[in-house]
Amino acid sequence: MLRELYLGVNDFQGGIPPELGNLSRLEILDIRGASLTGNIPSSIFNISSLTQLALNNNSLSGPIPDNMCNNIPNIQTLDLISNQLEGRIPPNMWKCRHVRMLGLANNNLSGSIPRAIGNMSMLSLLQISFNQITGELPDEIGKLPKLEHLDVYNNSLHGPIPSSIFNISTMKNLYASYNEFSGTLPSDTGHSLVNLQELVLSHNRLNGPIPAFIANASKLSLLDISTNSFSGPIPYFGNLKQLQILFLSENNLSGAESPTQELGFLSSLTSCPLLNSLGISGNPINGILPTSIRNFSTSLKTIEASNSNIMGAIPPEIGNLSSLLFLGLAGNQLNGIIPPTIGNMKQLQFIYLSSNHLVGSIPNEVCKMNNLGELILVGNMLVGPIPDCLGDVKSLRNIYLDSNQLTSTIPPNLWSLTDLVILSLSSNSFNGQLSPELGKLKMLNVLDLSSNQFAGEIPSVIDGCQTLTFLNLSNNRFNGSIPQSLGNVKGLVTLDLSYNNLSGSIPKSLEHLPFLVNFNGSNNQALCGPTTFHVSPCPVNHHKSRLYTFIVPLVILSVIVVICSLMLVLITRTSKKKKEALSHDNSPLVSECRRVSYIELERGTNYFSETNLLGRGSFGSVFEATLSDGLKVAVKVFNLDLQGAIRSFDVESTILSSIRHRNLVRVIGCCCHMEFRALILTYMPNGSLDKWLHFNMYSLDLIQRLKIAIDVGAALEYLHHGLTFPVAHCDIKPSNVLLDQDMIAHLADFGISKLFYGGETVIQTQTMATVGYAAPEFGMEGKVSTNGDVYSFGILLLEMFTGKKPTDDMFGEERSLKEWVSKALEQNAAVEMVAQDLLSREDKHYSAKEKCMLSTLGLAMKCLAVSADERINMIEVVAALHMINATIVADIEWCYPRHAFPISVHNNEV
Numbered sequence: 001m002l003r004e005l006y007l008g009v010n011d012f013q014g015g016i017p018p019e020l021g022n023l024s025r026l027e028i029l030d031i032r033g034a035s036l037t038g039n040i041p042s043s044i045f046n047i048s049s050l051t052q053l054a055l056n057n058n059s060l061s062g063p064i065p066d067n068m069c070n071n072i073p074n075i076q077t078l079d080l081i082s083n084q085l086e087g088r089i090p091p092n093m094w095k096c097r098h099v100r101m102l103g104l105a106n107n108n109l110s111g112s113i114p115r116a117i118g119n120m121s122m123l124s125l126l127q128i129s130f131n132q133i134t135g136e137l138p139d140e141i142g143k144l145p146k147l148e149h150l151d152v153y154n155n156s157l158h159g160p161i162p163s164s165i166f167n168i169s170t171m172k173n174l175y176a177s178y179n180e181f182s183g184t185l186p187s188d189t190g191h192s193l194v195n196l197q198e199l200v201l202s203h204n205r206l207n208g209p210i211p212a213f214i215a216n217a218s219k220l221s222l223l224d225i226s227t228n229s230f231s232g233p234i235p236y237f238g239n240l241k242q243l244q245i246l247f248l249s250e251n252n253l254s255g256a257e258s259p260t261q262e263l264g265f266l267s268s269l270t271s272c273p274l275l276n277s278l279g280i281s282g283n284p285i286n287g288i289l290p291t292s293i294r295n296f297s298t299s300l301k302t303i304e305a306s307n308s309n310i311m312g313a314i315p316p317e318i319g320n321l322s323s324l325l326f327l328g329l330a331g332n333q334l335n336g337i338i339p340p341t342i343g344n345m346k347q348l349q350f351i352y353l354s355s356n357h358l359v360g361s362i363p364n365e366v367c368k369m370n371n372l373g374e375l376i377l378v379g380n381m382l383v384g385p386i387p388d389c390l391g392d393v394k395s396l397r398n399i400y401l402d403s404n405q406l407t408s409t410i411p412p413n414l415w416s417l418t419d420l421v422i423l424s425l426s427s428n429s430f431n432g433q434l435s436p437e438l439g440k441l442k443m444l445n446v447l448d449l450s451s452n453q454f455a456g457e458i459p460s461v462i463d464g465c466q467t468l469t470f471l472n473l474s475n476n477r478f479n480g481s482i483p484q485s486l487g488n489v490k491g492l493v494t495l496d497l498s499y500n501n502l503s504g505s506i507p508k509s510l511e512h513l514p515f516l517v518n519f520n521g522s523n524n525q526a527l528c529g530p531t532t533f534h535v536s537p538c539p540v541n542h543h544k545s546r547l548y549t550f551i552v553p554l555v556i557l558s559v560i561v562v563i564c565s566l567m568l569v570l571i572t573r574t575s576k577k578k579k580e581a582l583s584h585d586n587s588p589l590v591s592e593c594r595r596v597s598y599i600e601l602e603r604g605t606n607y608f609s610e611t612n613l614l615g616r617g618s619f620g621s622v623f624e625a626t627l628s629d630g631l632k633v634a635v636k637v638f639n640l641d642l643q644g645a646i647r648s649f650d651v652e653s654t655i656l657s658s659i660r661h662r663n664l665v666r667v668i669g670c671c672c673h674m675e676f677r678a679l680i681l682t683y684m685p686n687g688s689l690d691k692w693l694h695f696n697m698y699s700l701d702l703i704q705r706l707k708i709a710i711d712v713g714a715a716l717e718y719l720h721h722g723l724t725f726p727v728a729h730c731d732i733k734p735s736n737v738l739l740d741q742d743m744i745a746h747l748a749d750f751g752i753s754k755l756f757y758g759g760e761t762v763i764q765t766q767t768m769a770t771v772g773y774a775a776p777e778f779g780m781e782g783k784v785s786t787n788g789d790v791y792s793f794g795i796l797l798l799e800m801f802t803g804k805k806p807t808d809d810m811f812g813e814e815r816s817l818k819e820w821v822s823k824a825l826e827q828n829a830a831v832e833m834v835a836q837d838l839l840s841r842e843d844k845h846y847s848a849k850e851k852c853m854l855s856t857l858g859l860a861m862k863c864l865a866v867s868a869d870e871r872i873n874m875i876e877v878v879a880a881l882h883m884i885n886a887t888i889v890a891d892i893e894w895c896y897p898r899h900a901f902p903i904s905v906h907n908n909e910v
Contacts, residue, residue, distance in 0.1 A: 002023055002025065002026060003025055003026060003027045003028070003049075004026075004027060004028040004030075005020075005023070005026060005028065005029050005030065005031075006028075006030045007030065007031045007034060008030050008031055008032040008033050008034055008054070009032070009033045009034065010033075010034040010035070011034070011035050012031075012034045012035055012036055013035070014036075014037060014038065015036060015037055015038030015039065015041070015060075016031065016036055016038070016040060016041055016044065016055075016060075017041075018041040018043045019043075020041075020043070020044060021041065021042075021043025021044055021046050021047060022043075023047060024047060024048075024049065025049050026047050026049060026050060027049050027050060027051045027052070028050075028051065028052040029044070029047070029050065029052070029053050029054070030052065030054040031054070031055055031058070032054045032055065032056045032057050032058070032079070033056070033057040033058070034058060035058065035059065036055070036058040036059065036060055037058070037059045037060065037061065038060065038061065038062070039060070039061060039062035039063075040055065040060055040062070040064070040065070040080075042065050042067075042068075045065060045067070045068045045069075045070075045071055045072055046071050046072075047071075047072065048071055048072060048073065048074070049074065050072045050074065050075055051074050051075060051076045051077070052075075052076060052077040053072075053075065053077065053078055053079065054077065054079045055079065055080055055083070056079045056080060056081040056082050056083070056103060057081070057082045057083075058082075058083050059083060059084055060080075060083040060084065060085060061083070061084040061085065061086065062085065062086060062087075063085065063086055063087030063088075064080070064085055064087065064089070064090055064104075064109075065090070066090045066091070066092060067090075067092065068090060068092075068093075068096075069090070069092055069093055069094075069095035069096040070092065070095060072096065073095075073096075073097070073098070074098055075096050075098065075099055076098050076099060076100050076101070076122075077099070077100065077101045078096060078099055078101070078102050078103065079101065079103040080103060080104055080107070081103040081104065081105045081106055081107075081127060082105070082106040082107075083106070083107050084107065084108055085104075085107040085108065085109060086107070086108045086109065086110070087109065087110065087111070088109065088110060088111035088112075089104065089109060089111065089113060089114055089117075089128070089133075090114075091114045091116060092116075093114060093116070093117060093120070094114070094116040094117055094118075094119040094120055096120065097119070097120060097121065097122065098122050099120055099122060099123060100122050100123060100124045100125065100146075101124065101125045102120070102123060102125070102126050102127070103125070103127045104127060104128050104131070105127040105128060105129040105130050105131070105151065105153075106129070106130045106131075107130075107131055108131065108132060109128070109131040109132065109133060110131070110132045110133065110134070111133065111134065111135075112133065112134055112135030112136075113128065113133060113135065113137065113138055113141075113152075113157075114138075115138040115140045116140075117138065117140065117141065118138060118139075118140025118141055118142075118143045118144060119140075120144065121144065121145060121146070122146060123144050123146065123147055124146050124147060124148050124149065124170075125147075125148060125149040126141070126144075126147065126149070126150050126151065127149070127151040128151065128152050128155065129151045129152060129153035129154055129155070129175065130153065130154045130155075131154075131155055132155065132156060133152070133155040133156065133157060134155070134156045134157065134158075135157065135158070135159075136157065136158060136159035136160075137152065137157055137159070137161060137162060137165070137176075137181075138162070139162040139164050141162070141164075141165060142162050142163075142164020142165045142166075142167060142168060143164065144168065145168075145170070146170055147168050147170060147171060148170050148171060148172045148173065148195075149172060149173045150165070150171070150173070150174050150175070150176075151173070151175040152175070152176050152179065153175040153176065153177050153178060153179075153200070154177065154178040154179070155178075155179055156179065156180060157176075157179040157180065157181060158179065158180040158181065158182065159181065159182065159183070160181065160182060160183035160184075161176060161181050161183070161185065161201075161206075163186040166185070166186050166193060166213065168193075169193070169194060169195065170195060171193060171195060171196055172195050172196060172197045172198070173197060173198040174196070174198070174199050174200065174201075175198070175200045176200065176201050176204070177200050177201060177202040177203050177204070177224065178202070178203045178204075179203075179204055180204065180205055180841065181201070181204040181205065181206055182204070182205040182206065182207070183206065183207070183208075184206070184207060184208030184209075184211075185206065185208065185210075185211045185214075186211060186213070187209075187211050187212070193213060193217050194217075194218070194219070195219060196217045196219060196220055197219050197220060197221050197222070197242075198220075198221060198222040199214065199217070199220065199222070199223050199224070199225075200222065200223075200224045201224070201225045201228070202224045202225060202226040202227050202228070202247065203226070203227045203228075204227075204228050205228065205229060205841055205842045206225070206228040206229065206230060207228065207229040207230060207231065207842075208230065208231065208232075209230065209231060209232035209233075210225070210230055210232070210234070210235055210253075212235070214235075215235040215236065215237055215239060215240070216239060217240070218239060218240065218241065218242070219242055220240050220242060220243055221242045221243060221244045221245070221274070222243075222244060222245045223240075223243065223245070223246050223247070223248075224245065224247040225247070225248060225251070226247045226248060226249040226250050226251070226279060227249065227250040227251075228250075228251055228842070229251060229252060229842045230248075230251040230252065230253055231251070231252040231253065231254075232253065232254065233253070233254050233255065233265070234248060234253050234254070234255050234265040234280070234283075234285075235265065236264070236265055236268035237265065237268055237269055237272065238268035238269070238270075238271035238272065239271075240272055241271075241272065241273065241274070242274060243269075243272045243274060243275055244274045244275060244276050244277070244299075245275075245276065245277045246269070246275065246277070246278050246279070247277070247279040248279065248280050248283065249279045249280060249281040249282050249283070249304065250281065250282040250283070251282070251283050252283065252284060253280075253283040253284075253285065254283070254284055254285060254286060255280075255283070255285035255286065255287040255308075260288070261286070261287050261288045261311070261312075262287060262288050262289075262290040263285065263287040263288065263289065263290055263310075264290070266289070266290055266292070266293060267290050267292040267295075269296070270292055270293075270295035270296050270297070272297065273297045273299070274297065274299055275296070275297055275299060275300055276297075276299045276300055276301045276302065277300075277301060277302040278300065278302065278303050278304070278305075279302070279304040279305075280304070280305045280308060281304050281305055281306040281307055281308055281328065282306070282307050282308065283308050284308070284309055285305075285308040285309060285310060286309045286311070287310060287311065288310070288311055288312035289310060289312065289314065289315050289318075290315070291315045291317045292317075293315060293317055293318055293320075293321070294315075294317035294318075294320035294321075295320075296320075296321055298322065298323045299323065300321060300323060300324060301323060301324060301325045301326065302324070302325060302326040303321075303324065303326065303327050303328065303329075304326065304328040305328060305329055305332070306328045306329060306330040306331045306332065306352065307330070307331035307332070308331075308332060309332060309333055310329065310332040310333065310334060311332070311333045311334070311335075312334065312335065312336075313334065313335060313336030313337075313339075314329070314334055314336065314338065314339055314342075314353075314358075315339070316339040316340075316341045317341070318339065318341065318342065318345075319339065319341025319342055319343070319344035319345060320341075320344070321345055322344060322345060322346060322347065323347055324345055324347065324348055325347055325348060325349045325350070325371075326348075326349065326350045327345070327348060327350065327351050327352065327353075328350070328352040329352065329353055329356070330352040330353060330354040330355055330356070330376070331354070331355045331356075331696075332355075332356050333356065333357060334353070334356040334357065334358060335356070335357040335358065335359070336358065336359065336360075337358065337359060337360035337361075337363075338353065338358055338360065338362065338363055338366075338377075338382075339363075340363040340364075340365040341365070342363065342365060342366060342369070343363065343364075343365025343366060343367070343368035343369060344365075344368075345369060346368065346369065346370060346371065347371055348369050348371065348372055349371050349372060349373045349374070349395075350372075350373060350374045350376075351369075351372065351374070351375055351376065352374075352376045353376065353377050353380070354376050354377060354378035354379050354380070354400065355378065355379040355380075355696060356379075356380055357380065357381060358377070358380040358381065358382060359380070359381045359382065359383070360382065360383065360384075361382065361383060361384035361385075362377065362382060362384070362386065362387055362390075362401075362406075363387070364387045364388075364389055366387060366390070366393075367387055367389035367390055367392050367393055369393060370393065370394075370395060371395050372393050372395055372396055373395050373396060373397045373398070374396075374397060374398040375396065375398070375399050375400070375401075376398070376400040377400065377401050377404065378400045378401065378402045378403055378404075378424075379402070379403045379404075379696075380403075380404050381404065381405055382401075382404040382405065382406055383404070383405045383406065383407065384406065384407060384408070385406065385407060385408035385409070385411070386401070386406065386408070386410065386411055386414065387411070388411040388413065389413075390411065390413075390414055391411060391412075391413030391414045391415070391416045391417055392413065393417075394417065394419070396417050396419075396420060397419060397420060397421045397422070398420075398421055398422040399420065399422065399423050399424065399425075400422070400424045401424065401425050401428065402424050402425065402426045402427050402428070402448070403426070403427040403428075404427075404428055405428065405429065406425070406428040406429065406430060407428070407429045407430065407431070408430065408431070408432075409430065409431060409432030410425075410430065410432070410434075410435070412435060412437065415435055415437035415438055415440055415441065416437075416440070417441070418440055418441060418442065418443065419443050420441050420443065420444055421443055421444065421445045421446070422444075422445060422446040423441075423444065423446070423447050423448070423449075424446060424447075424448040425448065425449050425452065426448045426449065426450040426451050426452070426472065427450070427451040427452075428451075428452055429452060429453055430449070430452040430453065430454060431452070431453040431454060431455065432454065432455070432456075433454070433455060433456030433457075434449075434454060434456065434458065434459050435459070436459045436461050438459055438461065438462060438464070438465065439459065439461030439462060439463070439464025439465065440464060441464070441465050442464060442465065442466050442467065443467055444465045444467065444468055445467050445468060445469055445470070446468075446469065446470040447465065447468060447470070447471050447472070448470065448471075448472045449472065449473050449476065450472040450473065450474045450475050450476070450496065451474070451475040451476075452475070452476055453476065453477060454473070454476040454477065454478060455476070455477040455478065455479065456478065456479065456480075457478065457479060457480035457481075458473065458478055458480070458482065458483050458497075459483070460483040460484075460485045461485070462483060462485060462486060462489070463483075463485035463486065463487075463488035463489050465489065466489070466491075467491060468489050468491065468492060469491050469492060469493045469494070469515075470493060470494045471486075471489075471492065471494065471495050471496070472494070472496040473496065473497055473500065474496045474497060474498040474499050474500070474520065475498070475499040475500075475616070476499070476500055477500060477501055478497070478500040478501065478502060479500070479501040479502065479503065480502065480503065480504075481502065481503060481504035481505075481507075482497060482502060482504070482506060482507055482510075482521070482527075483507070484507045484509050485509075486507065486509065486510060487507060487508075487509020487510055487511075487512055487513060488509070489513070490513065490514060490515070491515055492513050492515065492516050493515050493516060493517050493518065493809065494516075494517065494518040494519075494809075495510070495516060495518070495519045495520070496518070496519075496520045497520065497521050497524065498520045498521060498522045498523050498524070499522075499523045499524070499616055500523075500524050501524065501525060501526070502521070502524040502526070502527045503524070503525070503526030503527060504526070504527065504528070505527075505528050505529055505538045506521055506527065506528070506529030506530070517809070517812060518807060523616070523639070523642065525641050525642075536643050595669055595670065595671070596627065596669045596670070596671045596678075596680050597671065598671055598673060598676055600627060600628055601625060601635055601671055601678060603628075604625035604626050604627050604628070604633075604635070605623040605624070605625045605635060608621075608623055608637070612624045612625065614634060614687070615687075615688065615735070617636075617735075617749060619638050619639060619642055619644065619645040619648045619649075620636060620637050620638040620639045620642075620645065621636075621637050621639070622634055622635065622636050622637070622681075623635045623637065624683065625680075627680075631668075632683045633668055633680050633681065633682065633683050634680075634681045634682065634683045634684065635678050635679075635680055635681070636652075636678060636679045636681055637676075637677070637678045638677040638678065638679075640675065640676075640677060645677070646677065649677045649679070651750060652667075652679060652749070652750045653667065653670055653679055659718075659719075659723070659727075661714075661715055661718045661722075662714075662744070662746075663711045663712065663714050663715035663718075663744070663745060663746055663747060664715050664718070664719075664746060664747050664748075665681055665682055665684070665738060665746045665747065665748040666681065666682040666746075667679055667680065667681055668680040668681060668682065681748070682740075682746070684738035684739055684740050684746060684748075685740065685741050686738075686739035686740065686741065686743060687738065687739065688734060688735045688736075688737060688738055688739070689708060689734040689735070689737035689738075689739060689745065689800075690733075690734035690735040690737075692739070693734055693799065693800060693803065693835075694734075694803075694805070699837065701837075701838070702801075702838050702839075702849050702852065702853065702888075703885075703888070704743065705800045705801060705838075706852065706856065706881070706884065706885050706888070707743075707885065708737070708739070708743070708745045708800070709796075709797060709800060709856070709881055710878065710881045710882065710885060711744055711745035711746075712732070712737055712745050712747060712793065712796065713793065713874060713877050713878040713881055714878055715745075715746070715747040716729065716732070716747070716789055716790075716793060716874045716877075717874040717875055717877070717878045719786075719789075720786040720789065720873065720874050721873070721874065721875055726786050727750075727754070728754045728784055728785060728786050728788060728789055729747065729750065729789050729792075730754060730784055730788065730789070731749060731770055731773070731792075732747075732773060732789055732792035732793050732795075732796055733770050733773045733792070733795075733796065734796065734799060734800075736748050736749040737796075754784050771807060772795065772805065772806030772807045772817075773792045773795050773796070773806060774788070774791075774792065775787065775788035775791035775792065775868065776791075776866060777868055783868075785868060786873075786874075787868035787869070787871050787873075788868070789874075790863045790871045790872065790873065790874060790877065791863060791864055791868075791871060793863055793874070793877065794818075794860045794861070794862075794863025794864040794871075795817065795818070795860075795864070797856060797857075797859065797860035797863070798817050798818065798821055798857070798860050799817070800835075801834055801835060801838065801853060801856055801857060801860075802817070802821065802833055802834055802835055803834070803835030803836060803838075804817055804820075804833075805817075806818075818861075818864050820833070821833070821857055821860070821861070822861060825854075825857060825858065825861065830853070830854055830857055831850055831853060831854070834853055838853065839853060848887075848888050849888065851887070851888070852884055852887070852888040855880075855884045855887075856881075856884055859877065859880050859881070859884070863877060
């Protein structure tokens, strides 16, 4: 009689034949990995002699029969892993009393774990991971005397992990990550876990200190408790001689206890000879790297200690870690130089030191790291040139040196890195011309050289970068024309050439780039093309163009003389109608508007130095300045070479000088002569909202964002409903929201605003608003109304609370930010796509914050109705925001004062 049947690792079609149930003496049935489908026939569970049943790694579906254990009393191995089984775990599973291995992982099982499973006294291995199991982990599991391996990974289990689990002396492996377990771990279990080898509890809501029994589990090789809320000091783990992997990241653990603030727990880990991976990121460790780091085992391959408030210098002894592959120390408070001894780390493949306070130059010794693939030094204070020898590190794939103070030219041999994928050097002081050797980088995917001092022409051989998708050369001094050859870079998605000295027409070849989504050619003095690209239109007739070149400036010069003479009169004596329309108090700013000389502005801005530059806009630049009386101001200088700049100055000076509101930027004065226009504005030390939303070195929590939204809403409510004749701002976006020293928001940049007289509600315009924020009727029909501002405010709300720009690469013709959020709200999944760190299930106020978030997103959708007439107005919006704010403050019983807002500023930038 047949006793064993092995049919596994085949490509069968269809299901399990019910006739197999007729093999009454069968003991082993193994049909694993055979592409089986359909339900498990109940006849299989009538083979009373069966001891092993392996049906894992198929596509079996349907429920597990409730009576499966009634007729197979001798079953020892029951493996149903990696199928598509549904329904609950049968309550009568306990009747399989002799089962040692029960595998139900990787299915679609739901419901709770039956408590009666604690009666399966022979159970050694229980695998229920990757299902949809809910409820609590039964305390009865802790009574299984022979359990060695418990795996409930990736379910929806909640409540505390029963202390009885930690009293199972036979336990070797416990995997409970990616659930919703809460509470603390037992403080003392004696010596019960003497056999524990792997403890994985990450991504839960556990809290309290790390219990002593973990540090004394002498056979422990893997400990992962990352992404919880554990607190207190990190214990000494020197007794764990078998420890290989230690992950403690994303908790509230501290590290330094000694007066020297050295991280003693790191010293203890040097006694773990097998340690190869260490992760402590995202904890308030608050300490200094000890020199004992040199004693780490040669088996150590990974150190991830980013965003942990590690202070002091990087000790030179770090060079002793000759076997290290990954070093992550980004987002700390490290200072001093990058030690040259780093060159001794010959095996290092990834080095992340971004967002620290490192100074000095990039040491030449980095060129000795022959296996280095990724070099990330963003956001430090590094100076000097890129080492000439960096091009000798042929393994390099990604180089990020953004936001430092690096100078000189790109070394010639850097272009020999033909396998380079990302080269990002933005926001430094690099100069010189781009080498034609650039065209050799055929694997280059991202090239960001923005905000430097590069000059000369863009090399035509740039089309040699065949895989380029992102090219940003903005804010430099490039001249000449845009190369026609760019049209050959077929994968290009983003192309930013703005703020250069480019001339000529935009090449027709760019029109044929199939994936180009973002193109910016604005603020190039002599560049022409379609107005949708924010450039001047190209002249049709050369003779007329030449005539225009000589005659029009003469006419403009004459007009400017008249305009400048009348400008202050225009500001201080606006018509009675405008005054009535815009005046809001008894002391309008008109009477305070001061006249500032050009010489005073030159001196106050250090001759309009780049170091005083705060930002650039559509019609000019904004500089920080200190006036002769010591007043710190912002100076908005209009680029009169740009079409529409003079009109923008007229509009902004007229509107801002005649209205006042706590949430509108205030104009202090102006400077005007034949070839110069500038507005003097209140200085906002915390910069724009855009910076706080999208730069890693800045952050805003949920309450802060809500209060800023209220500020912006209040400004719009005043413009739309607080004046005799309303004003439409027409360009609501984060970069036009400025934050003062108390983080109070002020709406700025009224250069394209519209004033409505005598009952007007809609105005036709040819002015271009910002893509992604403009209302549909603005973009398609040129219709401007206050309802358009409501739409833009709705987009602003979505951006503030999801962290996604409307122009993000994930959005396009088929899906927009609005549609993305709308669909998430419909599917009750909105909380899954909110901005990072705004919602955490570990937060004791999670429920209140979730309600606040959903209310705010719902309000945004009311602002985004397709029909302008169906949108709510700003009075209703502001009232709703105040109600949301009052509700969350009441729910969490917490008042959030303005002065308590944490401000994270890097490199003294504001």
